[in-house]
Amino acid sequence: MAATTDGKRSDGAASGDGSGGDGSGAGFAPLAWGNLFAQSAEQIAVAAAPLVAVLAFDATVAETGSLQTGLTLPFLLLALPAGVLVDRLSRRRLMVGAEVLRFLSLAVILALFLTGDLTWPLLAVLGFVGVCGSVVFTVAAPAMVPELVPRAQLTVANSRIELARTAAFTAGPAVGGAVVGWAGGGAAFALATLLAGLAVGALCRLPETGAPSGPRRRIFQDLREGAGFVFRHRLLMPVFVTQFVFGTALYMILAVFVPYAVRHLGMSATGTGLTLAMLGAGMVLGALLAPRIMRLLPFGRVVAVGPVSGLAASVLLASTIWSGAGWVAALAFFLLGAGPILWIISTTTLRQAVTPARLLGRASALNVLAFGARPIGAGLGALVGGLYGVEACLMATVAIFAAQAAIILASPVVGLPAQPGPVADPVADPVAETG
Template sequence: MSDSHDLAVDRLPPGFNRLAGSNLAAQSAEQIALAAMPMVAVLTLHADASTASWLQVTLTLPFVLFAIPVGMLADRWPKRALMAGAEAVRALALFAVAGLLMAGRLNLAALGVLGFVAVCGTVVFSVAAPALVPSLVPAAMLARANGRIELARTIAFACGPAIGGALVGWTGSMAAFALAAALSAMAAALLAGVAAPESVARHAAHPLRDIAEGARFVFHHPLLRPVFITQFVFTMAFFMVIAIFVPYAAHRLNLSAQAIGLTLGMYGAGMVIGALLAARILARWRFGHVVATGPVCGLAGGVLLAATLWQPWPALAQAGFFLLGCGPILWVVSTTTLRQTVTPPTLLARVSAVNVMSYGARPIGAAMAAWLAAHAGAGACLLMAVAGFALQLLCILQSPAVRLVRQPRADDTSAGLEPA
């Protein structure tokens, strides 16, 4: 009797489940496409490590350029409509890549432009989805709902690179992009069934005032500010690795396209394990300890990847990517829940956008990798990434966020802080 009662209490609303399904389709589309693009650039269009890194810069620029404007729009307009429109645009861009491949007309410039357009869809989804979740589930279920969202995302991270690598290696690149485009179209269709109460449109005096209000809230908040800084540094270090890993794996580790996809897929496998354990860990561990787990695992994973410079064993790279997925997914679930509980609903999309702006570290990390790869080789990129992972751990250990005993309430941001 009690088990069935608990199941009923813990059941998430149908509208949220459709959002989670849409998230799975959208994230799968993103991961398949993002895995296929550098493989096509390196294996088909013969890009070197520096060129592949500049492609990564192009694929990450939308987070810098559009996250804040999208956050402002998502606090004013229906979030579901914004997300569905963005997924439709991404589907069209990916279908265009597949068409150019079929016609034999794809080049690096076209791949970069269409990839840039496709990633714009990712930016909209990344900003709007976390701001939509609190309108679909009660506050007491936010951690569980965020865990479900991240589980869907982690499945995509686990399967997407492996599927992308397999399709590129076995059937050609066109099939990978066609599948990714179809998944984006499916994500847009699933969003049509998400019924969520939308906030009344606000009439702000000026868009810049809207943007400044969200940024001011984050950078003056004692818990959110160090979380942003830590995430920025982690993302920069991680994308130094991502930018050079495909050519590094192909030339240094002698991996095939399928093996590269499998290795990158270990990142997603770690995320799946972390997401499956997230609710149990959050229930048993101190909230601050869960927050710190991601940065700790980030440093450990970076060290394992750098170790392949001396021992070029694929297993070391796979273990490194696994840790980079497993620990940081606990970071995402815990810090997303933290952000949702301490932020007023009218600010949530803009605050979410500021968080997504930390992805602006992606082009910075990729550009640093491009420069280092050209002047000092891929090995220097891995060593610099280790330094970045060490720095992000120091950042979070200096913050009050790691001293939180429990999830804080919206009306008391210092509740649950362990004495210093």
């Protein structure tokens, strides 16, 4: 059993966790269940909040826009500081504390709703507080996985994490909307609060792995060290850039697809919804098949599947400009889900494998920060679609998807035959290569 230069076990497994070959040992199971409950609570609450704002408070477009901003802004503001905390403090305690924060925010929303004292500004503020907990949880979870399972089981563990997230992402908004419609906003927030409470209970069963070791500096120095490690790394840098460009192109499509589907493809509201649902269906299937695919293909080729799948999907979607075939659009959205979920699982495993334990939180935070591509892509879609038409926007996404595929295919990542082994800590060993 080798050790990393910061004193952590190189296989990343917590002592005595009992992890089995499926990555579901005693140490990992509480994280898997906690993740499922936490992600479900978040998605149901995010879906219910704007519906309640409109139905209960007659919120305007500007007010619901402000609410949505409050529910996404913490990912941009807090991701990097959260990464520093994850690398300085007990990850178990941070995750429990983050989920308690989400639980309390939902409980207060529920109490105010039941007493008739809830307003949309209070909903926005309390929603913002809850999402702050979500940011810390999102950064800490992948950083903790290597402490709970052996290195050889990282792919299986990450697949389980992503499958839960994907299931929540796919079903959560539908469940939240349905509960609001059938039983009212109070019932939706009660369900989200219950799930957040279950997440707290599961996370409290996590083993205490201790705080990562390493030099303590000022926060800015820690941020610079984490960013420098990722941006100078020959494997992690192209992954970050590819992910950012991919997110930009994907959200350009999502920004314009609904009016395009209705007006150009002649789809009904139901048909449009089912087509968009193929994105989630592809993600679920990809997450289920990921461990098997990663056993059959070289590691680097699995990483390349997502960007290439995205390019193929964009070409298919652009072809509907001439064919008008709705089923082709549905296939495109399926590919946009199935391929990229393999990307998420494989690149998360890559990041965990090559990043020293004391830097995992900051590396994970930079991955979360790449979510900033979402509003950029949506804005570009609205701009290009408004000025030049939806068709021009779809053609532009083909070029952008081609760029992200070219970036990753030209990188050394695709040449990796297997999951990389641990690297020396550059602080402890200044001459060590970061690749």
